Amino acid sequence: MEFLLDTVHIADIKKYAGIIPLSGVTSNPSIVKKEGKIDFFNHMKAIRQIIGLDASFHIQVVGQTTEAMVEDAHTILKNVDDHVFIKIPTNEAGLAAIKQLKSEGVNVTATAIYTKFQGYLAMSAGADYLAPYYNRMVNMNINADEVIGELAAQICRENSNTKILAASFHTVQQVNSAFEMGAQAATMSADILNTALTAPAIGAAVKDFTNDWESIYGVGTTVTSLK
Numbered sequence: 001m002e003f004l005l006d007t008v009h010i011a012d013i014k015k016y017a018g019i020i021p022l023s024g025v026t027s028n029p030s031i032v033k034k035e036g037k038i039d040f041f042n043h044m045k046a047i048r049q050i051i052g053l054d055a056s057f058h059i060q061v062v063g064q065t066t067e068a069m070v071e072d073a074h075t076i077l078k079n080v081d082d083h084v085f086i087k088i089p090t091n092e093a094g095l096a097a098i099k100q101l102k103s104e105g106v107n108v109t110a111t112a113i114y115t116k117f118q119g120y121l122a123m124s125a126g127a128d129y130l131a132p133y134y135n136r137m138v139n140m141n142i143n144a145d146e147v148i149g150e151l152a153a154q155i156c157r158e159n160s161n162t163k164i165l166a167a168s169f170h171t172v173q174q175v176n177s178a179f180e181m182g183a184q185a186a187t188m189s190a191d192i193l194n195t196a197l198t199a200p201a202i203g204a205a206v207k208d209f210t211n212d213w214e215s216i217y218g219v220g221t222t223v224t225s226l227k
């Protein structure tokens with residue numbers, strides 16, 4: 001399982017890089033907009049510094065034509081680093097760009113996937129990751145679990161190296177479901193991690209354990225201090 005952060009907020013990336021087994025970071029223009037008019041390339045390089053070259057870093061093109069997408073990709077690779085996974089929307093122009101970039105050996109993530117068919121095409125074009133949009137599919141009355149499950153089954157049938165990087169999550173349950181349907185990776189907001197790890201029940205359990213321990217050994221005593 002790969003857990004990625006769907007944010008370019010430096011403080012959140014620093015925080016969760018120290019907490020979870022962080023496999024990478026994903027970005028798109030709407031995520032960038034949340035940070036305001038950042039110094040784009042320096043900001044992206046700062047994220048790479050935090051996550052390291054072993055983590056996958058997915059940055060999206062903005063161009064609308066195949067040529068503009070490929071040009072954006074080359075600019076990102078030159079000005080951030082050549083390990084970046086270039087995120088390309090899975091439409092006509094995007095599929096052509098994916099084919100071209102894969103022929104150059106570029107890492108590619110096919111994004112904006114709402115249907116199995118888009119996923120199958122992106123997989124055939126050689127995309128390294130497919131990014132199906134879980135919550136957006138739910139909002140469109142598309143069965144996100146079925147889409148992810150069938151993409152995962154096709155990856156198995158073909159013994160393909162393509163991975164599913166599920167995205168667009170609004171709940172912890174959606175993330176669980178994507179993994180259970182066969183997604184190899186999921187990218188999520190810091191809010192989802194915060195919700196999952198700060199549930200009141202967890203805090204209450206920890207407090208009960210502390211109270212029981214201190215009732216035996218005294219307030220402030222730790223396991224280490226008994227040695």
Ligand SMILES: O=C[C@H](O)COP(=O)(O)O
Nearest residue numbers: 006027028136167168169
């Ligand atoms: O890059 C894709 C995002 O994960 C989409 O998430 P969203 O549906 O919350 O905008």
